[in-house]
Amino acid sequence: NAGVTQTPKFRVLKTGQSMTLLCAQDMNHEYMYWYRQDPGMGLRLIHYSVGEGTTAKGEVPDGYNVSRLKKQNFLLGLESAAPSQTSVYFCASNEAFGEQYFGPGTRLTVT
């Protein structure tokens, strides 16, 4: 099993550009999450999903959109990137009441 994978690993964007981060899991988990981590801080929840076709806002959802069209994929979109969105983005998934499995992260820089 590959576990949780994230694409891309690194990306540099100019202010105002858009992009989509892809998270994929092969463990048939219902729950999926997108977090961001800024230097010296813990992870903060952006959006999450409790099943295919559902999404919900987390702690810091502004400036991001998500979609869960397939159970195994969770997409995070930035419509108009801002320097404040420079961060490391982590995806995670879990089955009900189970441990969360995290991806390796995507390092995004917005100039």
Place this chain on the structure above:
Amino acid sequence: DAKTTQPNSMESNEEEPVHLPCNHSTISGTDYIHWYRQLPSQGPEYVIHGLTSNVNNRMASLAIAEDRKSSTLILHRATLRDAAVYYCILRDTNFGNEKLTFGTGTRLTIIP
């Protein structure tokens, strides 16, 4: 969500036991105590969790106070690979509430 309090940093010598404390005085009856750790440049990984009784697994032990207002993660014999940020997290067991709320954790440094 109930909050946890951890020291910002700790140091320990290699091959010695490490005790990482966590205070959670506002814990509710349905909160499990979870520990995750984050190695440098990696995503967090699960370490251990418990509700009331002490727990052991291949990675660590979790000692929970009788009143559940504090807990201690125990690494029995620290190695250099255990250098990481350790997060103590309370997770509600109510169905559908699967979210984890991360604080800033404890940065553990292992001295060779």
